[in-house]
Amino acid sequence: MREPPLEEAAEIIGEQQRRGLIHRTPLLRSESLSRLQGGEVYLKLEALQKTGSFKIRGAYFAMYKYIQEGYRKFVTASAGNHAQGVAYAAQLHGVKATVVMPSTTPWLKVKKTKDYGAEVVLYGESYYEAEKKAVELVAPDAKFLHAYNDLYVIAGQGTIGIEILEDLRDVDVVVVPIGGGGLISGIAYAVKRARPNAKIYGVQASGAPSVYRSLREGRIVTLESVDTIADGIAVKRPGELTMSFIERYVDDVVLVDDNEIADAIYLLAERTRVIAEGAGAASVAALMTGKVKTEGRKAVAVVSGGNIDATTLVRVLNKAMARQRRIVKFVGEVPDRPGMLAAAASVLAKHGVNIIDVYHERYDPHQRPNYVELVFVTEIPGDLDLGAVLKDLEAKGFKFDAR
Numbered sequence: 001m002r003e004p005p006l007e008e009a010a011e012i013i014g015e016q017q018r019r020g021l022i023h024r025t026p027l028l029r030s031e032s033l034s035r036l037q038g039g040e041v042y043l044k045l046e047a048l049q050k051t052g053s054f055k056i057r058g059a060y061f062a063m064y065k066y067i068q069e070g071y072r073k074f075v076t077a078s079a080g081n082h083a084q085g086v087a088y089a090a091q092l093h094g095v096k097a098t099v100v101m102p103s104t105t106p107w108l109k110v111k112k113t114k115d116y117g118a119e120v121v122l123y124g125e126s127y128y129e130a131e132k133k134a135v136e137l138v139a140p141d142a143k144f145l146h147a148y149n150d151l152y153v154i155a156g157q158g159t160i161g162i163e164i165l166e167d168l169r170d171v172d173v174v175v176v177p178i179g180g181g182g183l184i185s186g187i188a189y190a191v192k193r194a195r196p197n198a199k200i201y202g203v204q205a206s207g208a209p210s211v212y213r214s215l216r217e218g219r220i221v222t223l224e225s226v227d228t229i230a231d232g233i234a235v236k237r238p239g240e241l242t243m244s245f246i247e248r249y250v251d252d253v254v255l256v257d258d259n260e261i262a263d264a265i266y267l268l269a270e271r272t273r274v275i276a277e278g279a280g281a282a283s284v285a286a287l288m289t290g291k292v293k294t295e296g297r298k299a300v301a302v303v304s305g306g307n308i309d310a311t312t313l314v315r316v317l318n319k320a321m322a323r324q325r326r327i328v329k330f331v332g333e334v335p336d337r338p339g340m341l342a343a344a345a346s347v348l349a350k351h352g353v354n355i356i357d358v359y360h361e362r363y364d365p366h367q368r369p370n371y372v373e374l375v376f377v378t379e380i381p382g383d384l385d386l387g388a389v390l391k392d393l394e395a396k397g398f399k400f401d402a403r
Contacts, residue, residue, distance in 0.1 A: 001244055004155035006162070006190055009061045013159050021092060022056055023049050025160075027167040027300065032271040033287055039294035041287060042171075043268075044164055047276050047306030051112070053232070054183060054304050055085030058156035059145065063089045065152045066143045072096065073142035077134035079127045079179070080109030081232050081279075081305050082147040087116030098142075100134040102126050106231065108309040126226055127180075128236035148182025149239025157183045161190025164300050171198055172297035177282040177304050178202040178211050178253060179233035181242030187302065188249035202246065202253040203286040205230040205261065205278070211238045211246060212253045229258045229316065232279030232305055254292060256285040259323060264288055265313075266320035268303065277308040278316075327356075328380050332393070332400030336362070336372040344374060344398050351389050354379040 016022040025045050033041035046054040059082065063074060075098045076086045083099040090097035097118040101110060104125055114120050123133040127147070138144045146153065164171060164187070174191055176184040181202075188200040204212050207228035213221040222237040238246075246253075256264075264281035267288065268274045276284070283301040286292045292299075308316075321327040330348070334340040345355060353376075361373035380386070386402045393400045 001248070002151055004151050004158055004186065004189060006155050006158045009152075009155035010159050010162050012061055012064055013057055013156060016060065016092070021050070022060065024163060025049050027164060028272070030272060032267065033284065033301070037287055037294045037299070039296055040298045041294060042168060042298070042300045043272065043274070043284070044160060044300050044302045045274060046160065047274055047280050047303045051081070051084040051088050051116070052305055052307040053081035053085065053280070054157060054160060055081045056088055057159055058150075058153035058182060058186070059085035059089040060092065061156035062145055062150055062152035063093050063095070066145070067093060067095065071143040073139070074098070074145045075100075075134050075138045075142050076145040076147065077101070077127060077131040078147050079231050079234060080105050080113075081307055083109065083113040083118065083120070084116060084307070086145060087113045087118035091117050098137060100130045100137065102130045104231070106309045106312065109307055112307070126234060126236055128222070146239070148180030148185075149241045150182070151241065153182050154186045154189070154242070154245065156186065158186030158190040160302065161187040165191060165194050168298060168300060170298060171195065171300055173199045173201065173292065173294050173299035175201045175203060175283040175286055175292050175299065175301045177230075177233050177279050177302065178204050179208075179235040179279065181211055181238045181246055183302070183304060184250060185242045185245035189245060192249045199251045200249060201286065201292045202250050203282040203292075204253060204255055205233055205282060206255040206257045208234045208236070209255055210235055211243070212255055214238055214243060215246070215253055228278065229312070230261055230278030230282055232277055232307070233282065254286050256282055256289060256291065259319070260285040260289050262316045262320040263323060265308075265316050266324070269317065274303065275306045275308065275313065276303050277305045280305040325386070326380055326382070328378055328386065329403045330376040330378060330400045331403055332374055332398050333368070333371050334374050334398055336370050341374065343396060344393065344400075345376070347392050347396055347398075348376060348378060348389065350392065351384060352381050353384070353389065
């Protein structure tokens with residue numbers, strides 16, 4: 001197996017970092033995750049990278065190498081972040097880029113890719129279909145720049161591993177999101193080369209477990225479909241090259257579901273003030289759920305990207321707050337007469353509960369005549385005793401459940 005030119009990638013990307021065109025992202029200790037896990041947990045914040053994800057590293061270095069071979073036009077496929085990386089890298093290199101993106105790609109990622117100057121073609125329902133279309137568009141004078149199955153791309157992503165080691169030389173565990181495998185291939189290669197005993201764990205969404213299944217079935221698996229909020233890692237099939245790196249350097253791959261990813265996005269936003277997309281938060285979800293153990297060890301979770309549009313972020317945060325009982329629905333049956341809504345609301349107000357929505361259900365055929373189902377959607381103070389609220393409602397003659 002050919003080795004990625006890691007040192008050259010570090011030199012080329014380091015030069016752009018000194019010029020301020022690519023960021024050397026921070027490695028920050030997370031007190032919340034450290035307390036939760038019992039070890040020392042750090043976050044490698046590629047969500048703060050140029051273009052909002054790690055992808056600029058691999059795209060810039062690979063493009064640099066292929067320009068040396070005479071290419072001035074590049075075609076690629078991407079679920080979003082690689083698209084922006086290629087578009088920005090093409091802008092820096094002064095070359096042309098065409099990007100095929102799935103038709104389901106969030107609007108923000110499409111717009112940002114166009115803003116960096118690339119031509120965008122929307123095609124297919126996933127990266128797999130977009131990639132096939134991109135290959136069809138490659139002219140003889142253009143280079144197809146794969147999102148992950150490319151040695152130069154892997155080398156560029158591996159510079160993250162070098163930076164982790166520079167900032168935390170005695171790291172024990174590194175947790176990395178996996179889509180097609182380019183990011184974890186580069187990081188695992190860089191870290192294992194310097195610290196062979198360090199553990200490298202990959203994380204995939206349970207709705208897109210291509211690498212997870214490939215490892216367990218002993219063959220490269222192509223998924224029929226993918227379904228996850230983590231669109232950045234919604235890849236149907238890993239690359240042959242990346243699988244060879246994963247098999248050699250990665251200790252295990254775990255799965256997290258979308259609710260666990262939503263909880264991780266919420267924790268990162270509330271505790272660290274970092275906005276992560278679903279793919280970027282997957283590594284943190286693996287730690288929060290204990291699927292990767294870090295007790296007594298120094299661990300790094302790679303937060304790989306922060307390109308999440310505002311509407312998706314609002315939905316995800318609301319879902320996470322509901323799961324953590326920060327948003328609660330009080331549902332009860334009350335007499336359908338004036339004053340009942342105000343009477344029930346006054347009980348909630350007494351406990352500091354903020355009502356954010358309220359509605360009635362009058363048309364349920366199972367409802368008693370002259371009664372109405374009343375639903376309060378509320379924000380709950382963190383230490384509120386819901387049992388006490390329900391008891392007070394009952395004392396006023398109301399029977400409510402908290403959901």
